[in-house]
Amino acid sequence: MGFLDEAEITVVSGAGGNGCVSFRREKFIPKGGPDGGDGGNGGAIIVRATGRIQSLSEFSSKKLLKARNGAPGRGKNQSGKNGSDLILDLPLGTIIQDLDTGRLLADLIHDGEEVLLFPGGRGGKGNQHFATSTNRVPRFAQPGNPGQEKRLKLSLKFLADIGLVGLPNSGKSTLLSCLSMARPKVGGYPFTTLIPNLGVMNLDDRSVVIADIPGLIRGAGKGKGLGHRFLRHIERTWLLLHVLDITYRPDNDLLEDYKILRDEMEAYNPALIKKPELVVINKMDQYGPGLRDVKKLQKELHKIGITSLTISAITGEGLEKLRQTISVSISLQPSK
Ligand SMILES: Nc1nc2c(ncn2[C@@H]2O[C@H](COP(=O)(O)OP(=O)(O)OP(=O)(O)O)[C@@H](O)[C@H]2O)c(=O)[nH]1
Ligand SMILES: [Mg+2]
16 A cells, blocks of 8 residues: 555544434323433544554545444334444544644544544434423424534644654665664665655663655755655654765765755755754765765864764664764653
């Protein structure tokens, strides 16, 4: 199944069942009182967050979803059964809006969290409730209330702690596989990653979620490469790892590569470049004559206030230091 992070669906809550008009019929009691039961309530629309799914792809085909109607009441004061609720399991980080008004209905950020979007129609009362001293034979009952129909917009924005950004082929996915159990596709060509990947890193006593997104190039904001829409999945992170490839364009300025990416991030959402960031200079196993002087590069980065680390995601060099540095950043974060 493909990856989908936006979907529009229509949901309908269940109608309430009608109340019943009925009278007791018992031997030796010719005129029994009213005994019509109440209609059951219609099923509600409920959304539930789950960490088991990471895409809205099932909604590419499921566009109309309905809760069940309540059953009508019956004689002998029997109430109709309530209609079952429609529970939509959505990935963590899904934002649910009313498509027509734009109103925010829910933002699912805790695993297992359930939010009732709107209830079903109330069941109607049976005629058992309507007997009075002046009207002992009420021949009417309440109808059930109808269900509601709403168009919803679902938008997924991953709830990751750390985002991996960088030009294509810089080694983001390789790094994700070093830091977590995730095994994203890795390839020696640009745009190997076509959809975002999530991995979980165990660090000290907590789990840190890392998001790896497709590489960005200059002009991504204008649709070049895979565009920049995947940046939404790092919007909720608190730390960015910006991966630079030391072997990339040896005759060129790596600082320039760094800036290209920052400009693209800023154009998408200026808040992105205000996030704490660590620059990770990768592929140091290939470091040698003809490549950019890494010490000088680190000094230049330092001058503009950026901490950088050198690693090789292939040999593992520098990864322990990286984990420690991430751990320090975590301890500086206000607790979640
Ligand atoms: N020599 C060396 N190669 C590396 C290192 N890290 C990654 N690579 C290689 O670089 C290539 C690209 O790696 P990926 O992890 O797919 O890069 P990416 O940044 O995820 O690429 P996109 O998904 O296309 O943006 C692969 O051939 C990797 O094997 C490293 O530390 N040293
Ligand atoms: Mg990749």
